[in-house]
Amino acid sequence: MPNKLIDLVNITKSYGDHVVLDDLNLYIRENEFLTLLGPSGCGKTTTLRLIGGFEQPDVGQIMLDGKDITNLPPNKRQLNTVFQKYALFTHMTIAENIAFGLKLKDKSKAYIDDKIKYALKLVNLDGYENRKPDSLSGGQQQRIAIARAIVNEPKILLLDEPLGALDLKLRQDMQYELIRLKNELGITFIYVTHDQEEALTMSDTIVVMNQGYIQQIGTPEDIYNEPENAFVADFIGESNIIDAVMLEDRLVSFLDTKWQCVDEGFGNNTPVDVVIRPEDVVLCKPEEGTITGEVTHVIFKGVHYEMEVMAGGYEWLVHSTVMHPVGEKVGISVDPFNIQIMHKPESEDEEVAYIEE
Amino acid sequence: MKNKHSKWLAMPFTVWATIFIIIPLFMILYYGFVNGEGTFTWENILAIGEPEHLKALGISIVLSLIATVICLVLAYPLAMILSRLGINQNSFIVLIFILPMWMNFLLRTLAWQTLLEKTGVINSILSFLHLPALNIINTPYAIVLGMVYNFLPFMVLPIYNAIIKLDKDVINAARDLGANGAQTFTKVIFPLTLPGVISGITMVFIPALTTFVISNLLGGGKILLIGNVIEQEFTQASNWNLGSGLSTVMMLFIVISMILSSIFDKDGEGGMF
Numbered sequence: 001m002p003n004k005l006i007d008l009v010n011i012t013k014s015y016g017d018h019v020v021l022d023d024l025n026l027y028i029r030e031n032e033f034l035t036l037l038g039p040s041g042c043g044k045t046t047t048l049r050l051i052g053g054f055e056q057p058d059v060g061q062i063m064l065d066g067k068d069i070t071n072l073p074p075n076k077r078q079l080n081t082v083f084q085k086y087a088l089f090t091h092m093t094i095a096e097n098i099a100f101g102l103k104l105k106d107k108s109k110a111y112i113d114d115k116i117k118y119a120l121k122l123v124n125l126d127g128y129e130n131r132k133p134d135s136l137s138g139g140q141q142q143r144i145a146i147a148r149a150i151v152n153e154p155k156i157l158l159l160d161e162p163l164g165a166l167d168l169k170l171r172q173d174m175q176y177e178l179i180r181l182k183n184e185l186g187i188t189f190i191y192v193t194h195d196q197e198e199a200l201t202m203s204d205t206i207v208v209m210n211q212g213y214i215q216q217i218g219t220p221e222d223i224y225n226e227p228e229n230a231f232v233a234d235f236i237g238e239s240n241i242i243d244a245v246m247l248e249d250r251l252v253s254f255l256d257t258k259w260q261c262v263d264e265g266f267g268n269n270t271p272v273d274v275v276i277r278p279e280d281v282v283l284c285k286p287e288e289g290t291i292t293g294e295v296t297h298v299i300f301k302g303v304h305y306e307m308e309v310m311a312g313g314y315e316w317l318v319h320s321t322v323m324h325p326v327g328e329k330v331g332i333s334v335d336p337f338n339i340q341i342m343h344k345p346e347s348e349d350e351e352v353a354y355i356e357e
Numbered sequence: 358m359k360n361k362h363s364k365w366l367a368m369p370f371t372v373w374a375t376i377f378i379i380i381p382l383f384m385i386l387y388y389g390f391v392n393g394e395g396t397f398t399w400e401n402i403l404a405i406g407e408p409e410h411l412k413a414l415g416i417s418i419v420l421s422l423i424a425t426v427i428c429l430v431l432a433y434p435l436a437m438i439l440s441r442l443g444i445n446q447n448s449f450i451v452l453i454f455i456l457p458m459w460m461n462f463l464l465r466t467l468a469w470q471t472l473l474e475k476t477g478v479i480n481s482i483l484s485f486l487h488l489p490a491l492n493i494i495n496t497p498y499a500i501v502l503g504m505v506y507n508f509l510p511f512m513v514l515p516i517y518n519a520i521i522k523l524d525k526d527v528i529n530a531a532r533d534l535g536a537n538g539a540q541t542f543t544k545v546i547f548p549l550t551l552p553g554v555i556s557g558i559t560m561v562f563i564p565a566l567t568t569f570v571i572s573n574l575l576g577g578g579k580i581l582l583i584g585n586v587i588e589q590e591f592t593q594a595s596n597w598n599l600g601s602g603l604s605t606v607m608m609l610f611i612v613i614s615m616i617l618s619s620i621f622d623k624d625g626e627g628g629m630f
Contacts, residue, residue, distance in 0.1 A: 054529050074532040081533045087526040091548045100544075101534035145530075152534065 004063075005030045005188055006051060006156065011060035013046055020046045021212045024060070028156075028190060033182050035191045035199040038209035039235070044192045045160060047209075051190065052081045052158050065155070079156040080149035084164050086141040088133040094120075094144055095129040101152040119147035122181065139170045146181065156188045163198065175201050196236045200224060208232050229342050233275040240281070240317055244274040244341070252341060255312030257291050259334065263341040273342045278319040280338035283309070289331015295324045385608075388601035401602020410586060410603065417582040420497055421565035424504035425512075428561045429554065431505070432512035439513075440520040458510050466503055466574045473499055473575070495577030503571040508564055512557035519553025520546075555621040559614050567607055583607065 004027040011024040021043045028034050036044035049055045050062060053074035062070045069077055080101070089097050095116050102112045120126050123143035133141055142162055149157055159178075163171045179202055182189050193199055199206050200220040208215040208223060208231075216228045227233035230241050244254035246266040252259050254274055266272060286292045293311025300306075305323045309316040311332050324330055392398045404410060435454075442450060457465060472478045473494040480490045493499045523546065531541040547554075569584030576582075583603065590600030 052529075052533060054532075073537075074529065075535045075537055081530070083526040083530060085524065085526060087524060087530040089527065089531075089545060089549075091551075100531070100536075104535040104540065148530075148534070 003030055003065075004028070005032075005065060006190070007061075007063040008047070008050070009061040009063065011047075011050065011057045011062070013043075013050065013055065013057050019212055021050075021057075024212070024214065026207060026214065026217075028188060031186060031188055033179075033189045033191065033202060033204045035193060035203040035206050036209060037193060037196060037199040037206050037235075038215075039194055041211070042209040043212040044194075044209050048081075048158050048160055048190060048192045051156075052079065053077050078154055079158060080152050080154040081158040081160065082142070082145050082149050082162045084161045086133070086138075086145045088141055088145060088148070090133050092133075093129065094125075094131050094133065094136075097133065097144060098148045098151055100148065105152075115151045119151045122150070122184070123147045123177075138166050139174060142166065142174070143177075150181075150185060150187075154187065156190060157185075159189060159191045161193055162191075163195075164193075171198070178202060200236070208235060210235070226340060227275060227342065229345065230273050230275070233273075233340070233342065238278050238317055240274075240276045240278065240314070242274045242276070242314055244272050246270040246272045246341060250336075252339065255291060255314055257312060259290060259339060260336040261339040261341060262336050263339075266341060266343075271344050273344055275340040275342060276334055276338060278306070278317040279304070280334060281309075281316055281318045281320075282333045282335070283307075283318060283320055283322070283324055284331045284333055286329050286331045288333065290333045292329060292331050295326050295328045295330060298323060298326055385601045385604050388597050389605040390602075392598055401598050402605060404599055404602055405606045409581075410583070413581045413583045413586045416497070416580065417566050417584065420501055420504065420582070421562050424501050424508065424565050425558055425562045427501070427505050428509050428512040429558065431509060432516055432557060433554070436513050436517040436520050439517050454513070455510065462507060463570065465507060466571055469499070469503055469506065470494070470574050473502075494575065495579050497576070497580060499575040500572050500580060500582075503575045504561075504565045504568065507571065508561040511560040511564070515553040515556035515560065516550060517553075519550035519556075523549055552621060555618045559618040563611050563614055566610065 006028040008024055008026045011021050012019070013021040024043070024047065026047070036047055038044050046055060050057055053069070053072060053076075057070065060070070061068055064077065064079070074081075089100065092100070098116045098119055099112045102115060107115075116129060117126070120128060123146055125140060125143055125147070128136070128140075128144075133144065136144065142165075145162070146157075162178075163174050166174060175198060178189070178191075191199075191202065200223075203220055205217065206220055206223045207217050210231050216223060216232045218226075223232065223236055227236060227239075233239045233241055242254045244252050246252050246263075246269070247258065248268050249264040249266075250261055252261050252263075252272070252274060259274075283289075291312050293309045293316065295307055296310050296315070297308040298305055300323075301319075304319045304321050307318045307320065307324060309318055309330060309332065311330075316332060318332075389401050390397055390399075392400060405414065439450060439454070470477075473491070474480070475490070475492065475494065477494070483490055493502070527549070528541060528546060531545040536544060567584050569582060569588045572580055572582045572585050573588075578585075587600050587603045587607070590596045590603065594600075
């Protein structure tokens with residue numbers, strides 16, 4: 001296993017009375033593409049700015065490669081940032097923008113020229129040296145911002161919602177572009193986004209955050225298939241989250257019906273939450289279902305139909321390639337493997353509490 | 358945004374501008390290019406080349422430049438401080454800062470006359486403290502002081518506007534790429550606020566160049582600026598033609614300054630208005 005490159009230890013940060021991060025612990029391994037994912041105000045951007053050096057934590061330590069960098073200013077840290085709104089220097093040409101960091105390090109002109117060429121090639125913008133940032137599109141400006149950062153050969157590249165201002169198609173292209181860049185450069189990426197699809201597409205590791213606490217850390221597959229609590233399940237993709245009681249190992253009761261599942265160790269008669277992804281809900285003939293209901297809404301989504309089914313007093317969200325018209329009586333069954341059981345939060349605060357790995 | 362209504366909304370100002378700006382402007386041009394008998398002549402324009410007029414123009418330019426530089430040196434740090442303060446403190450400090458501006462321009466200048474007089478407030482305090490008296494009234498120093506005091510806000514506001522429009526992340530980006538505080542200022546902050554600086558320079562330099570009240574009150578009539586010369590042609594010599602001719606030359610200076618500032622400030626970013 002590669003070393004911990006960045007280690008955040010007991011970080012607390014507040015603005016006035018508002019606690020943004022509360023005793024946060026997180027480490028990032030070398031050569032990892034790690035995404036901080038969460039709704040706005042969850043502390044993900046603050047975490048990134050702490051690593052970048054634009055903010056100081058109230059409590060805690062930030063270690064880079066085993067050295068304490070908590071009090072180092074941004075210009076003394078071996079990492080570079082790509083900002084959400086590009087933050088290019090509009091009074092300079094593209095070449096001058098890219099050369100900015102290298103000139104400050106007193107590199108030779110030949111070295112700088114080589115680097116500019118290499119970086120522009122890497123972001124597919126060769127020949128743009130003498131253009132001004134204002135004459136470029138948003139996507140191009142963001143590539144220049146990336147080029148400007150990577151020529152400094154940082155150990156880590158911090159990206160603060162870099163695709164947030166781009167339109168959907170461009171965003172998807174840039175996602176592949178970023179994965180390619182990461183693989184070519186072999187440096188660590190720390191990426192901040194509120195877009196779960198972006199996170200699932202690009203990351204090696206996703207850190208889901210809410211209200212200053214880490215909710216879950218895992219691979220995209222872990223996070224999607226085995227969310228640890230209702231927040232994660234709800235935030236990552238759409239899901240049916242239903243109140244339930246764990247009767248015994250492998251048997252759960254919800255909506256007045258008993259369901260087979262594969263989870264064990266929750267104890268007997270324990271209140272839990274059940275998560276079922278819409279694509280895992282199987283619609284069948286009424287007599288074949290575990291529970292029966294009636295289709296109330298149908299929307300065609302392209303790849304699949306999105307349907308709502310009223311069954312057992314709960315409005316089920318169902319994704320299926322087979323359409324069932326509104327008003328049709330249907331049965332619902334779920335593969336035991338697709339019923340995900342989660343502990344109930346013990347209190348309102350607990351919902352956002354730090355979860356041990 | 359062009360529609361039928363906006364044309365009508367502009368009417369009151371159009372009438373005002375025609376009567377009080379455009380017509381007088383043409384009258385000055387007319388008087389400037391004719392002699393007392395009403396025949397065309399270049400005489401009034403070329404009169405700027407006379408030694409006493411050149412001297413007045415020279416003193417005006419030198420004093421205005423000095424005042425502009427002092428304003429810039431005072432205003433830039435002040436604008437930076439103002440831009441960094443929170444909203445609440447900000448409004449209080451801004452209030453302290455603009456409070457003197459609400460006072461009439463003549464009163465402010467008269468106040469300085471009283472303060473600086475040989476037996477004025479400042480000298481009374483100095484003599485009470487057994488310190489040597491300050492004799493700057495009726496000298497170029499007093500005129501520059503008056504110019505700086507009166508025109509400083511016109512330097513601060515455009516620079517302040519340029520600074521608050523700066524994206525914080527652009528400054529962060531410079532730091533992130535390895536620039537220390539001083540390098541961030543010289544390579545990024547100052548160049549990006551240059552339009553505001555140019556705008557401020559124009560707005561201080563032009564009124565300072567053409568002032569006659571400050572030199573009258575604080576220069577004691579001993580130091581003639583070009584503004585004083587023009588004023589005297591109108592009020593004392595009653596030579597409207599010569600006064601208008603010299604005014605036309607000054608207008609040329611103003612137009613040149615405005616063209617220069619518009620070249621530097623293409624997007625109008627640094628403007629006050």
